[in-house]
Amino acid sequence: xxxxxxxxxxxxxxxxxxxxxxxxxxxxxxxxxxxxxxxxxxxxxxxxxxxxxxxxxxxxxxxxxxxxxxxxxxxxxxxxxxxxxxxxxxxxxxxxxxxxxxxxxxxxxxxxxxxxxxxxxxxxxxxxxxxxxxxxxxxxxxxxxxxxxxxxxxxxxxxxxxxxxxxxxxxxxxxxxxxxxxxxxxxxxxxxxxxxxxxxxxxxxxxxxxxxxxxxxxxxxxxxxxxxxxxxxxxx
Amino acid sequence: xxxxxxxxxxxxxxxxxxxxxxxxxxxxxxxxxxxxxxxxxxxxxxxxxxxxxxxxxxxxxxxxxxxxxxxxxxxxxxxxxxxxxxxxxxxxxxxxxxxxxxxxxxxxxxxxxxxxxxxxxxxxxxxxxxxxxxxxxxxxxxxxxxxxxxxxxxxxxxxxxxxxxxxxxxxxxxxxxxxxxxxxxxxxxxxxxxxxxxxxxxxxxxxxxxxxxxxxxxxxxxxxxxxxxxxxxxxxxxxxxxxxxxxxxxxxxxxxxxxxxxxxxxxxxxxxxxxxxxxxxxxxxxxxxxxxxxxxxxxxxxxxxxxxxxxxxxxxxxxxxxxxxxxxxxxxxxxxxxxxxxxxxxxxxxxxxxxxxxxxxxxxxxxxxxxxxxxxxxxxxxxxxxxxxxxxxxxxxxxxxxxxxxxxxxxxxxxxxxxxxxxx
Numbered sequence: 001x002x003x004x005x006x007x008x009x010x011x012x013x014x015x016x017x018x019x020x021x022x023x024x025x026x027x028x029x030x031x032x033x034x035x036x037x038x039x040x041x042x043x044x045x046x047x048x049x050x051x052x053x054x055x056x057x058x059x060x061x062x063x064x065x066x067x068x069x070x071x072x073x074x075x076x077x078x079x080x081x082x083x084x085x086x087x088x089x090x091x092x093x094x095x096x097x098x099x100x101x102x103x104x105x106x107x108x109x110x111x112x113x114x115x116x117x118x119x120x121x122x123x124x125x126x127x128x129x130x131x132x133x134x135x136x137x138x139x140x141x142x143x144x145x146x147x148x149x150x151x152x153x154x155x156x157x158x159x160x161x162x163x164x165x166x167x168x169x170x171x172x173x174x175x176x177x178x179x180x181x182x183x184x185x186x187x188x189x190x191x192x193x194x195x196x197x198x199x200x201x202x203x204x205x206x207x208x209x210x211x212x213x214x215x216x217x218x219x220x221x222x223x224x225x226x227x228x229x230x231x232x233x234x235x236x
Numbered sequence: 237x238x239x240x241x242x243x244x245x246x247x248x249x250x251x252x253x254x255x256x257x258x259x260x261x262x263x264x265x266x267x268x269x270x271x272x273x274x275x276x277x278x279x280x281x282x283x284x285x286x287x288x289x290x291x292x293x294x295x296x297x298x299x300x301x302x303x304x305x306x307x308x309x310x311x312x313x314x315x316x317x318x319x320x321x322x323x324x325x326x327x328x329x330x331x332x333x334x335x336x337x338x339x340x341x342x343x344x345x346x347x348x349x350x351x352x353x354x355x356x357x358x359x360x361x362x363x364x365x366x367x368x369x370x371x372x373x374x375x376x377x378x379x380x381x382x383x384x385x386x387x388x389x390x391x392x393x394x395x396x397x398x399x400x401x402x403x404x405x406x407x408x409x410x411x412x413x414x415x416x417x418x419x420x421x422x423x424x425x426x427x428x429x430x431x432x433x434x435x436x437x438x439x440x441x442x443x444x445x446x447x448x449x450x451x452x453x454x455x456x457x458x459x460x461x462x463x464x465x466x467x468x469x470x471x472x473x474x475x476x477x478x479x480x481x482x483x484x485x486x487x488x489x490x491x492x493x494x495x496x497x498x499x500x501x502x503x504x505x506x507x508x509x510x511x512x513x514x515x516x517x518x519x520x521x522x523x524x525x526x527x528x529x530x531x532x533x534x535x536x537x538x539x540x541x542x543x544x545x546x547x548x549x550x551x552x553x554x555x556x557x558x559x560x561x562x563x564x565x566x567x568x569x570x571x572x573x574x575x576x577x578x579x580x581x582x583x584x585x586x587x588x589x590x591x592x593x594x595x596x597x598x599x600x601x602x603x604x605x606x607x608x609x610x611x612x613x614x615x616x617x618x619x620x621x622x623x624x625x626x627x628x629x630x631x632x633x634x635x636x637x638x639x640x641x642x643x644x645x646x647x648x649x650x651x652x653x654x655x656x657x658x659x660x
Contacts, residue, residue, distance in 0.1 A: 004655075007640060008647040009437070012656035019435045019657035020640035040434065040658035041341050045319045 002027040014038050057103035061096065068092045090127040094120040110158055118151040141193045149185045153178040169221035173214040180210035243292055243306040245352060247402035247547050248501040251575075252352035253297055253304045254567045256326050260576055261615065263323040263607030264356065264584075266363040267346030269600040274340045275374060280315050282370035283338050285389040286362065287313055290499065292398045293353060293362055296333030302560055304352075309333055315340060320658050323348055323607035323630075324430040338366065343600070345370065348607075351501070356586050356604065357489050358499035361385040364595070371598055378595045386595065394497065401496040402547050405540065411548055412541035416507065416578040420471050420480035422613050424633030432608040435639045436628040437653040438601065439646065441588070444625050447649040451520070453527045456585040459618060459627065460484050460508060461523040462649075466641040467580050468510065468517060483509030485579040485612075486530070489587075490543070493536045504542050506533050507579055576611040585618040601626055608632045614639065 002011050002025045004018035013036035017024050025032070068089050075085030097120030101113050122144060129139040157174050160166045166174050187203030200207075220226050245253075252262050287294040294313060295306035311332035318339040331337050335350035345367055349359045365387045368378040372389075380388035427433065448458040468482045490502045508529040510517055517525075532538070549555055555563065586604050604619035605628045614631040629639045643653050 007644050007655075009643050010652065010654040012654060014656060014660050016660055019433075019655055019659050020636055020643060022636075037342070038660070039436070039656045040320045040322075041318055043317060043319050044321055045324060 002030065012036075012039065053103045053105075057100045060099050060103065064092045064096045064099075086127065086131060090124045094124040096120075110155065110162065114151065114155055114158070118147055122147050138193070142189055145189050146186060149189075150182060153182055169217045169227060173217035173221065176210045176214040176217065180207040180214075183207055183210070241291065241308045242298075243295065243398065244400065245304055245306065246400040246500045246502075247406075247550055248355075248503070249352035250304070250550070251567060251571060252350065254564045255571065256350065256352075260571070260611060261582065261607055261609035262325060262351050263348060264351060264359065264617070265323055265346055265348045265603070265605040265607070266356070266359045266619075267344050267603045267605075268363060268367045269344045269603065270367075270598055271343070271600050272374075272376075272598060273343055274345055274370075276315060276340060278373045279338070279340055279345060279370055282366055282373050283313055283315055285369050285373075286366045289365065289387055289389045289391065289393060290362060290397070291393055292500070293336060295335065295353070297335060297350075297352065299560060302556065302558075302563075304560065306335075306353075313338070317341070318344065318346060321429075321431045322346065323432075323605065325607070326350055336362075344603075346603075354499055355489075355501045355503045356487065356584060357491060357503075358501070360586060360589065361387065361499055364589075364591075365389065367599070368595055371595070376594075376598055378598075379592065381592050384590055384592055384595075386592070396497040397499045399496065399498045400500065401490065401494065401498045401502040402543055404496070405490075405494045406543045406547040407540055408544050408548065410541055411545035412538065413545040414507075416483070416574070417481060418577050419483045419509065419580045420467070420477060420512075421580050421611060422467065422470065422633070422638060423476070424613060424635040424637075426610070426613075427632055427634055430608060432630055432632045433634075433636070434605060434628060434630050434658045435636065435643075436603065436626055436656050437643050437646070438624050438626050438656070439651045439653050441620050441623050441625050443651045444646075447646075447651050451523050453523055454530075455625070456486065456583075456587075456618070457523065457527050457530055458649075459585065459616070460486055460583050461519070461526045462645045463581060463583055463616060463638075463642055464508070464510065464526060465517070465519045465522045466638055466645060468512060468522065469641065470637055471512065479513040481509050481511045481513075483507050483579040484526075485582045487582070487584045488534055488539065490539060493539055504539055504546075505579075506530055509579070576609065579612065581612045581614055581616065582606060582609075583616040583618070587620070589619060589621040591621055596622055603628060606630055616642075 003009065004011055004021065004023055004025070006021045006023050007018055009018070009020065011018060011025055013033050015025060016032065071085040071088040072082065075082055097116040101116045105112055125143045125147070126139050129137065129143070157171075157178050160174060161171050183203040183206035184200060187200050188198065191197055191199050191201060220230065256262050291308065292306070294309050296309040298305055298307045309332065311334075313334050314332070315338045316331075318341040322339065326335070335353045337348045339346045339348065345363075347359065347363050347366065354362065364385045368380070368386045369389045371378045378386065380386050382388075444455055444458070448455045451458060453461065464482055464484050467484075470476075471480070471482060472478055484507070486506045486508065487503045488506050490496075490504060491498075494502075496502055506529070508526040510522055510525055584604070584606060589602055591599060599622065601624055602619050602621040603626055604617040606615040606617045608630060609615060610632055613633045614629060617628045617630070619626055629642065631639065643655065646653050
């Protein structure tokens with residue numbers, strides 16, 4: 001039976017220090033028992049990290065809506081109509097579509113995240129064209145097909161990789177092929193718009209090397225030994 | 237049949253789902269430390285039997301369009317090993333949605349309750365029934381004794397055990413809603429996460445009663461008085477707002493005044509306090525203030541008026557038809573302004589638990605703990621059994637100034653105190 005010299009309270013055998021004042025318990029007549037009965041175990045509940053994704057989405061919404069409202073209000077107050085502030089509003093709306101959907105879903109997957117991104121990009125580009133009203137219309141012949149091509153290629157690679165149709169070294173190969181196709185598509189659309197001809201020019205210099213690099217990756221993917229060696233030396 | 241059952245929340249319970257996962261006090265624990273080791277396999281069987289007898293404890297919380305409700309939980313309840321930091325606020329889906337968790341250590345059976353489910357008295361009945369059931373299964377027969385809160389696990393449940401007693405007794409002659417200013421609250425270094433420290437002081441009942449008698453107050457009043465005096469002293473010493481009132485919330489078991497068998501919530505608070513702005517208080521003055529306040533407010537008439545004030549809004553049709561999400565937002569605001577803001581700490585005394593001899597021989601002592609709360613960092617819970625009073629002070633802050641002064645004061649009053657904690 002030990003007492004705290006400071007507080008005058010008796011201390012349970014499990015206490016090495018007085019819980020009230022922190023003074024160490026030293027009782028020469030009665031050394032502390034080896035394994036005293038512990039009123040509470042040393043085990044702790046695992047802490048479950050709870051990230052409130054919707055809260056983050058709400059914060060993003062507020063952070064973007066606030067400057068948008070201010071810009072619209074200032075523009076309208078000073079010029080009596082909405083001009084430059086529509087660019088800001090469009091850009092911020094697009095940014096919201098890029099950032100928020102990923103936090104609105106518990107497990108963000110392809111369609112709900114990817115489609116708003118490309119949809120909002122299309123919307124913003126159309127808004128720019130509409131507001132600037134250029135002599136040569138570029139949205140329908142160039143911007144829209146480019147965005148759609150990018151969506152389809154990125155979507156295809158992501159879906160194939162997610163569903164494990166391609167894996168390991170085949171994934172970088174697929175990315176390289178998609179990049180090559182994107183370059184070719186870009187080239188094709190630009191020449192089509194300017195010269196009204198279906199012809200590839202500079203993109204050969206991107207497409208062929210990317211195909212070659214992809215082929216190397218695919219070869220490596222087929223050779224177990226080489227794959228192991230590379231992983232052994234280059235693993236991070 | 238059991239799985240189709242659903243229950244409305246009682247009047248007081250309605251606030252707790254709104255506060256769950258927040259910084260307010262929503263959990264409490266009742267535990268029995270046995271003289272024999274606990275066998276988890278038998279404890280699991282005992283829990284299953286107890287939940288069969290008391291099916292309204294085997295529920296999960298669901299959201300309706302207008303109110304929360306309890307629904308029979310289809311999952312089996314599982315016992316768990318105890319931890320150093322119990323009473324963490326509930327997370328959705330934790331424990332398969334159960335609003336209580338039964339935990340065990342080497343010699344202790346503990347039940348952590350979500351306050352929406354029941355109050356201290358209802359919890360005691362559940363805990364005693366569980367322990368008696370466990371001892372029966374372990375080969376130590378304990379006779380059921382409903383007068384002492386030990387129910388027979390083999391009888392069907394009685395609807396009276398789950399009535400909403402507030403509704404039955406609240407007579408709407410006049411509502412009493414005291415308007416209280418913001419009270420002084422202790423501050424300190426918050427412990428990280430949901431960690432909190434438990435310091436329990438065990439003292440003989442006679443010594444404490446003697447000290448209380450010497451001051452001509454009851455044991456609860458003495459403990460509340462000591463706590464209030466020490467909070468007041470810390471307030472005056474520590475560079476805090478020295479004029480804010482010091483109030484302590486003392487839960488009152490309403491079954492004392494309004495006979496009811498209910499095992500759901502049926503309690504209200506008394507809020508004795510002092511106004512340091514009026515001048516310096518001595519310990520005796522504080523004791524007298526607490527004593528007379530309790531005598532003045534804790535009676536059938538006064539409590540009924542307070543109860544009416546709580547039940548009235550619930551019967552207002554405008555509130556009833558507003559969607560739950562709106563109710564929650566309003567309740568949060570109202571509680572932030574008038575709830576825990578109006579008192580400095582909670583001191584809950586479950587009183588003497590008379591255990592029949594065949595149960596008492598296997599029980600070393602009972603414990604009662606209040607869960608962590610950020611607004612009122614230090615709370616006290618008191619229960620006495622087998623001739624000893626156990627005062628558990630739970631705190632969410634690192635500093636132990638209040639706990640130290642509280643127990644030292646009791647020692648100065650001639651009460652021998654034995655201290656244990658979860659700090660080692």
